């Protein structure tokens with residue numbers, strides 16, 4: 001009988017795999033036997049993660065520098081994965097960020113384009129390119145990482161919340177479009193104590209203690225169960241789902 005959540009023989013591409021949630025997911029996938037592509041803007045950081053995956057889990061790991069908000073970079077990234085492995089089974093579009101801005105009227109066109117590009121445009125392009133390859137090789141799993149901001153938007157991160165809500169819509173649409181072969185799902189994280197949280201003012205940390213029913217932010221390893229499930233064949237009948245991992249914070253499932 002096959003092992004639960006086994007990923008051996010599969011190739012997984014993780015954007016933003018160099019740190020935070022992406023790194024935790026990359027290590028878990030490697031532990032379960034997948035070969036990896038680790039992509040982010042900084043090649044050195046990706047190369048160092050790839051080296052640690054090869055050393056710790058004896059899997060193959062390819063580092064690629066790419067900017068998630070650039071259409072052509074998405075094509076280049078999928079091309080690099082295909083050149084290296086000849087197949088792609090799992091895509092986790094995890095790279096994302098919400099730059100700070102002083103007020104809603106102060107949001108510039110440049111900031112808007114940057115945030116929508118990184119959090120929505122890039123994941124769309126990657127999803128479609130990856131799905132086309134997956135269809136040819138018999139199927140795959142695509143996971144888009146959103147945020148509770150998608151269902152509980154606030155004024156301090158509104159363009160980001162809009163982009164993440166768009167990711168839910170996009171995932172549902174693509175789950176229909178590629179339903180026969182490729183599964184599309186969303187992981188919707190709440191507050192996680194990654195590098196992002198270092199920029200949060202003290203009030204945000206205090207707010208998390210009172211607003212999150214579990215009274216704390218998540219540890220990166222706490223995203224791993226959902227990511228392993230959705231990537232593996234154990235989720236063979238799960239597509240178009242939003243799994244929230246937020247300590248009970250958001251009221252709406254997505």
Ligand SMILES: NC(=O)c1ccc[n+]([C@@H]2O[C@H](COP(=O)([O-])OP(=O)(O)OC[C@H]3O[C@@H](n4cnc5c(N)ncnc54)[C@H](OP(=O)(O)O)[C@@H]3O)[C@@H](O)[C@H]2O)c1
Nearest residue numbers: 016018020021040041042067068095096147191192194195
């Ligand atoms: N942490 C939270 O509380 C939280 C809550 C809700 C949702 N999320 C979502 O979860 C995902 C991961 O967040 P995290 O907390 O793990 O973030 P993180 O620790 O800041 O890591 C972000 C990762 O994305 C990469 N990245 C950033 N901008 C990029 C770009 N333009 N192109 C390519 N790669 C880029 C970074 O590497 P480089 O710097 O090398 O590019 C890094 O690997 C994001 O989509 C975020 O929106 C996080």
